[in-house]
Amino acid sequence: MTTNAAEPLTPERLMQFAWGYAPILIIAAALRHGVFDLLDRGPRPLAQLVAETGTSVRGLTAILNALVGLKLLARVKGGYALTPESATFLVSSKPDYRGQFFQHHTEQLLPQWQHLAEVVRTGKPVARTNRELDGGEYFARFVESLFPGSYPAAHALGQHLGIPKATAPVSVLDIGAGSGVWGIALAKQSSYVRLRAVDWPPVLEVTRKVAARHGVADRLTTVAGDLFEADFGEGHQVAVLGHILHSEGPDRCRRLLQKTFAALAPGGTLAVQEFVPDQGRTGPPQPLIFAVNMLVNTEAGDTYTFEEMSAWLHEAGYRNPRLLDVPAPSALVLADKPRV
Ligand SMILES: C[S@@+](CC[C@H](N)C(=O)[O-])C[C@H]1O[C@@H](n2cnc3c(N)ncnc32)[C@H](O)[C@@H]1O
Numbered sequence: 001m002t003t004n005a006a007e008p009l010t011p012e013r014l015m016q017f018a019w020g021y022a023p024i025l026i027i028a029a030a031l032r033h034g035v036f037d038l039l040d041r042g043p044r045p046l047a048q049l050v051a052e053t054g055t056s057v058r059g060l061t062a063i064l065n066a067l068v069g070l071k072l073l074a075r076v077k078g079g080y081a082l083t084p085e086s087a088t089f090l091v092s093s094k095p096d097y098r099g100q101f102f103q104h105h106t107e108q109l110l111p112q113w114q115h116l117a118e119v120v121r122t123g124k125p126v127a128r129t130n131r132e133l134d135g136g137e138y139f140a141r142f143v144e145s146l147f148p149g150s151y152p153a154a155h156a157l158g159q160h161l162g163i164p165k166a167t168a169p170v171s172v173l174d175i176g177a178g179s180g181v182w183g184i185a186l187a188k189q190s191s192y193v194r195l196r197a198v199d200w201p202p203v204l205e206v207t208r209k210v211a212a213r214h215g216v217a218d219r220l221t222t223v224a225g226d227l228f229e230a231d232f233g234e235g236h237q238v239a240v241l242g243h244i245l246h247s248e249g250p251d252r253c254r255r256l257l258q259k260t261f262a263a264l265a266p267g268g269t270l271a272v273q274e275f276v277p278d279q280g281r282t283g284p285p286q287p288l289i290f291a292v293n294m295l296v297n298t299e300a301g302d303t304y305t306f307e308e309m310s311a312w313l314h315e316a317g318y319r320n321p322r323l324l325d326v327p328a329p330s331a332l333v334l335a336d337k338p339r340v
Contacts, residue, residue: 026066028106031099036090045079100145112296119296136200143178153328154185157271166192173236176244180207187216198223198230232263239264242273249300257316264337275303276331
């Protein structure tokens with residue numbers, strides 16, 4: 001980032017970074033004590049909230065006031081109340097609930113990030129938190145929180161591929177399906193869509209639950225196991241790798257792209273959702289920060305440029321790697337398997 005020479009240099013930006021951890025920990029503590037869910041039933045005075053949550057007056061007062069300062073709660077006549085933002089995203093019964101995501105950060109990511117300096121020295125995570133450790137328990141705890149963030153992009157993908165106009169069966173392979181967001185969004189656009197979701201057994205329980213909630217469970221086949229061993233089947237018109245490649249190093253990414261190519265029907269399309277840095281890895285900040293997250297949490301994961309992914313896609317036999325503009329914080333790369 002460049003600074004404007006005319007503006008005086010201040011440490012303000014740095015000092016804001018220094019307190020960057022506080023909002024997510026405050027939100028996670030409030031979630032843990034059920035504050036947003038309770039306030040969804042109506043505004044409450046402090047004493048009632050203390051009684052209902054079993055917390056201390058001193059502790060709850062501090063975080064409630066901080067949440068007012070962060071505009072996630074409002075002070076009203078009857079005590080504390082939700083704001084439109086917290087009512088929409090931090091109440092566990094709401095479809096756009098993101099609470100699990102904060103718990104993922106505070107309980108699963110922050111403890112690992114505390115070791116960043118050591119990880120930088122060794123180039124290895126201090127503890128392997130990904131798949132080999134627990135066969136999916138790690139992911140099962142937070143994949144559902146990714147659903148609302150990716151659903152609009154998945155919906156846009158379906159529109160782009162003409163799924164609502166399908167007149168013949170469309171087989172969709174969802175690799176590392178998680179909540180099943182990609183396949184479910186497509187299945188809701190056409191009754192012709194059939195889903196094959198591959199993931200670890202505990203995650204597939206989540207996939208099935210979410211698919212049932214969306215009324216598409218009867219068109220879902222699940223395949224449990226390691227993506228590198230599992231049977232992807234064949235002849236799929238669509239395959240999706242949603243936020244999968246970043247957990248892997250380049251060699252395993254290339255293997256996965258090749259395996260997926262073999263599972264696609266001629267003329268089929270692969271969609272890869274990823275945090276994509278620019279070619280020189282100078283920005284945007286999010287994909288570069290996420291690369292550090294992969295440094296901390298995986299053996300060889302990283303974020304990859306469009307040019308890197310395009311080269312792997314060409315090498316595997318795909319044609320026409322391209323970016324599809326979708327409403328999501330991360331990018332969607334498409335590529336086709338040639339018809340002949
Ligand atoms: C970051 S989540 C993404 C989930 C989903 N595709 C989405 O876009 O929301 C990664 C998913 O891939 C699964 N996964 C990662 N590596 C895997 C492996 N080697 N075998 C099976 N599943 C794996 C995880 O269990 C998790 O559900």
